[in-house]
Structure formats: C-alpha cells, structure tokens
Amino acid sequence: MQHGSKSGLFVVTLGWFVDSVKRNTRLSETLYSVKSIGENGLPSGELNRIVGVPGSEKSFLPSPAFEDDKSLGRGWRTPVKSPNKQQTFGGPVFSNSFVxxxxxVSDDMKEKVVEAVTREGATLLDNWFIGCHASHIVCEGPSIRRYIGLANNIVSPLWILKTTKEKCIQRLVHLSSDLAEQTNMILESDQVAGKVSFGESPHPVALKYSYSLPHGVNVNIEERLKTVELAKLGVRNRRTRRMQSCQVSIHPITPSILLESICWTISEPTSSARIYTESSWIEDVSEHHPSCFSGDGGNSEASSENFSRVLRESEKREVILKCHFLTILFPLDRFGELGPSSRSFFSNHGFTRIQILEHIYDFYQENMLVEEINLAIHTDSRHADRLRSIYASKEPVEQGFVAFKRVDFIGRRRSFEKLKRVNEESNxxxxxLLIRA
Known part of the structure; x- marks a missing residue:
C-alpha cells in the first residue's frame, strides 16, 4: 500500500484476478483497488467474499458496477498506456538489470553509459555470449549485426541516457528470433549492396563477426587516429607496469595446456560447455573402455553428464592466460589435409575461459574465406563434395561469394579436447586446438 503507487504497481483484491479469469479479459483495476487492510491482513471485506457460499458463482465485483451497461463497459476496459513510453519509475530504472x-562504443559515450546505468541500479557485464543473462546490449551502428537475433533488448547509448534522464523506459521494439535472423540477413545484404554502389568489390564471403580494425568508407581519419592513440596508450601502460620491480614479469610463463578439463562440442554455444569432475577416472575409463567416449556403440552425451558439470560463473570469468596476445591454430577439415588456420586475439587483461571458448565458437560459425574454399574443393570427403556442388551452383556465382560455414566442413570432428602450446618456450x-570426432 505504501510503495505500490510510487512504483507504478496496482494494489488490488483477489477478486480482480478471479473475475478477470472468469470473463477471460483484464478488468479495470480501479474497481478492485484496496482501500484499507483489516486485522487479519486481508483487504477489508475480502475474507467474506473468499469464504462466501460453497459453489457460488457470484462476482467479487461490487454490485453497483453491474447495474447498468455503462458501468459494465467500464469494468471491462483495459487501462490505456502511453504508446511511446512505459510506466515512470520512482526507484532505480535499471534495478536488477544486466547491461x-x-x-x-566510443570511450566518451561508454563512460556516460556506465555512469548512467550504475547510478540506476544496473550490473555491468564484462563479456557477452549467446545465452548469457544480459538484459540489455548497448551498441552502435553496424555492431548490431553481432547481436540481432541472439539478444532480446538491443539498445543505443542515447536510449540509455534518455531513459535514465527522464526516469522512464523509452519505446523499445522487440522482434521474434526468426524475424530478427531475417533482419540480420537483410542488413548483411544491404552492406554488400552498399559497397557495390560505392564502386568497391564486395567481400567474397559474408562473415558473421569482424575482428579487424575499423575500415571502409564510413570510417574517417579522425577515428583511425583515435584508435591509434588508444593502442599507444595501452602499450605505454603495460610498459610502465613491466618496469616496476617485483610486480609483473616481462614475459609471464604460459601454461603448456589450456582448457584440458573442458567437455564441449565446438558447434554448440559456449553456454553448453561443461567441466570434468574426475579427470583421473576419465582417463582410466577412456583407456579401458573407449566405446564410452566414441560415437560407436555408446551414448557419449549420457556418459558426459555423469562425469561433468556445468561451469560456475567464477570458473567462466577466471583468467587462465595472463598474456595480452593469443594465437590459435584452428583445424579446418575432418582429415587435416588443409592444415590449421591461425587467428590472433588481443585482450588487455588476459584471457578468461569463456573468452577463449567464444573465440573458438565464433571462428567455426564464420563462413570459409575464399582462399580456404579454393583449397577445400580439392580435398577428399563428403563435405568437400557438398562444397563443390555449392561452389559450382548458380546462386553463389550471382552473389559473388560462397556461404559455407567452417563448422559444416569440419564434419564430425567437433569434440573439444584442449589447447596445446606449440612452441617450446615457456612464455x-x-x-x-585439438578436436576429435
């Protein structure tokens, strides 16, 4: 009663719910508003209505409301909300939200967004992955292609700032996942068409994610200079920390094996990754009973449930590689004819388990590069046969690129084993990446 009106909540009797269910519509809350609370903790007069007569079908609505058709119409009317804005809040706007x-997003804008959402009760997330508990994704421009169809609330920094300033949730358009995926395809095709209109040759492969520096006709020299200055600042900061005695070694020792205890299929989202609970027992079972871990004669999914568990949030966020750079050699095909493909990554604070798993997942969700396809059509596998059929079909020739994901070419070789350091140096x-069928 004290906080309901301030928080934009309706405080109603139980009769509102019962009558709304009976009439299969949302009745007006004003006719069931609670005026006072009795000694028994129930709204005044509610106990008599609840007890009532056994089998009675009488309405909880006060009788004067049904005396005429006009009152009846008022009882059935749904409150009209503003089409542009949702209910104004008296408390924090983003309470219990994860952003x-x-x-x-530019550094200046990011600082403003961080200050605004933390002031309004939100929790900031350092990383994003498919299936995480982020309630709002804040992004600008082309970055929307990474999240559309995979997140519910994708908003701009200006939407956040206006919401926090007015203490009112601004208009937010939600899309179903299937429609959002179609929108993603439209955005990608528009990007290719835009490059053609500017006289550029479209990229031969439609990549889902981009790891390169900002480029293209929409990036001016000022943005590139800003990127360069931020990179130089990061180098100076790391150099300063290295020069401080007994704090950080110049070249930290790196582990020879990474993620050895992870049980995961690289074609599945990172949220499905699990961790082994008894590694010594697993090695013993895999040695004496290989059928338990193979696809022949055994249920690998059922067995993995018995000796593994879901990763804890602390385990996902734990930094397991304290280097700023990580280079991974990715297998490309089932039998290893193509050899590995390298991809380098940078992180100013080192790499967590979930970051490395996301890099692996994203790599195999991308379409194969034109150089990879030109080699892959000469390999010997049924996946290569399917690639050759697509490569020689009419549609890719007209579009100018072949859409064939790496995960589709790797075949059944999708079970993650570990990351093994290649060079013998300790730093x-x-x-x-070691994967198996």
Missing part, C-alpha cells in the same frame, strides 16, 4: 556495452602464446 553489456559493445567494445566498439609462448601460440596454441594448437
């Missing part, structure tokens, strides 16, 4: 800010950051 992730895209890395490509190397080159790791080979």
């Amino acid at each position: 992730y800010i895209d890395p490509k 190397g950051n080159l790791y080979q």
Whole structure:
C-alpha cells in the first residue's frame, strides 16, 4: 500500500484476478483497488467474499458496477498506456538489470553509459555470449549485426541516457528470433549492396563477426587516429607496469595446456560447455573402455553428464592466460589435409575461459574465406563434395561469394579436447586446438 503507487504497481483484491479469469479479459483495476487492510491482513471485506457460499458463482465485483451497461463497459476496459513510453519509475530504472556495452562504443559515450546505468541500479557485464543473462546490449551502428537475433533488448547509448534522464523506459521494439535472423540477413545484404554502389568489390564471403580494425568508407581519419592513440596508450601502460620491480614479469610463463578439463562440442554455444569432475577416472575409463567416449556403440552425451558439470560463473570469468596476445591454430577439415588456420586475439587483461571458448565458437560459425574454399574443393570427403556442388551452383556465382560455414566442413570432428602450446618456450602464446570426432 505504501510503495505500490510510487512504483507504478496496482494494489488490488483477489477478486480482480478471479473475475478477470472468469470473463477471460483484464478488468479495470480501479474497481478492485484496496482501500484499507483489516486485522487479519486481508483487504477489508475480502475474507467474506473468499469464504462466501460453497459453489457460488457470484462476482467479487461490487454490485453497483453491474447495474447498468455503462458501468459494465467500464469494468471491462483495459487501462490505456502511453504508446511511446512505459510506466515512470520512482526507484532505480535499471534495478536488477544486466547491461553489456559493445567494445566498439566510443570511450566518451561508454563512460556516460556506465555512469548512467550504475547510478540506476544496473550490473555491468564484462563479456557477452549467446545465452548469457544480459538484459540489455548497448551498441552502435553496424555492431548490431553481432547481436540481432541472439539478444532480446538491443539498445543505443542515447536510449540509455534518455531513459535514465527522464526516469522512464523509452519505446523499445522487440522482434521474434526468426524475424530478427531475417533482419540480420537483410542488413548483411544491404552492406554488400552498399559497397557495390560505392564502386568497391564486395567481400567474397559474408562473415558473421569482424575482428579487424575499423575500415571502409564510413570510417574517417579522425577515428583511425583515435584508435591509434588508444593502442599507444595501452602499450605505454603495460610498459610502465613491466618496469616496476617485483610486480609483473616481462614475459609471464604460459601454461603448456589450456582448457584440458573442458567437455564441449565446438558447434554448440559456449553456454553448453561443461567441466570434468574426475579427470583421473576419465582417463582410466577412456583407456579401458573407449566405446564410452566414441560415437560407436555408446551414448557419449549420457556418459558426459555423469562425469561433468556445468561451469560456475567464477570458473567462466577466471583468467587462465595472463598474456595480452593469443594465437590459435584452428583445424579446418575432418582429415587435416588443409592444415590449421591461425587467428590472433588481443585482450588487455588476459584471457578468461569463456573468452577463449567464444573465440573458438565464433571462428567455426564464420563462413570459409575464399582462399580456404579454393583449397577445400580439392580435398577428399563428403563435405568437400557438398562444397563443390555449392561452389559450382548458380546462386553463389550471382552473389559473388560462397556461404559455407567452417563448422559444416569440419564434419564430425567437433569434440573439444584442449589447447596445446606449440612452441617450446615457456612464455609462448601460440596454441594448437585439438578436436576429435
């Protein structure tokens, strides 16, 4: 009663719910508003209505409301809300919300968004992955392609700032996942068409994610200079920390094996990754009973449930590689004819488990590059046969690129084993991904 009106909540009797269910519509809350609370803790007069007569079908609505048709119409009317804005809040606007800010948001804007959402009770997330508990994704421009169809609330920094300033949730358009995926395809096709209109040759492969620096006709020299200055600042900060005695070694020792205890299929989202509970028992079972871990004669999914568990949030966020750079050699095909493909990553604070898993997942969700396809059509596998059929079909020729995901070419070789450091130096950051069928 004290906080309901301030928080934009309706305080009604139980009769509102019962009568609304009976009439299969949302009745007006004003006719069931609670005026006072009795000694028994129930709204005054509610106890008599609840007890009532056994089997009675009488309405909880006060009788004068049904005396005429006009009153009846008022009882059935749904309150009209503003089409542009939702209910104004007296408390924090983003209470119990989890906000992730895209890395490509400018630093100045990011500082404003961080200050605004934290002031309004939100929790900031350092990383985003498919299926995480982020309630709002803050991004700008082309970055929307990374999240559309995979997140519910994708908003701009200006939407956040206006919401916090007015203490009112601004208009937010939601899309179903299937429609959002179609929108993603439209955005990608528009990007290719835009490059053609500017006289540029479209990229031969439609990539879902981009790891390169800002480029293209929409990026001016000022943005590139800003990117360069931020990179130089990061180098100076790391150099300063290295020069301080007994704090951080110049070249930290890197582990020879990474993620050895992870049980995961690289074609599945990172939220499905699990961790082994008894590694010594697993090695013993896999040695004496290989059928338990193979696809022949055994249920690998059922067995993995018995000796693994879901990763805790602390385990996902734990930094397991304290280097700023990580280079991974990714297998490309089932039988290893193509050899590995390298991809380098940078992180100013080192790499967590979930970051490395996301990099692996994103790599195999991308379409194969034109150089990879030109080699892959000569390999010997049924996946190569399917690639050759698509490569020679009419549609890719007209579009100018072949859409064939790496995960589709890897075949059944999708079970994650570990990352093994390639060079023998104790401070190397080159790791080979080991996967099996």
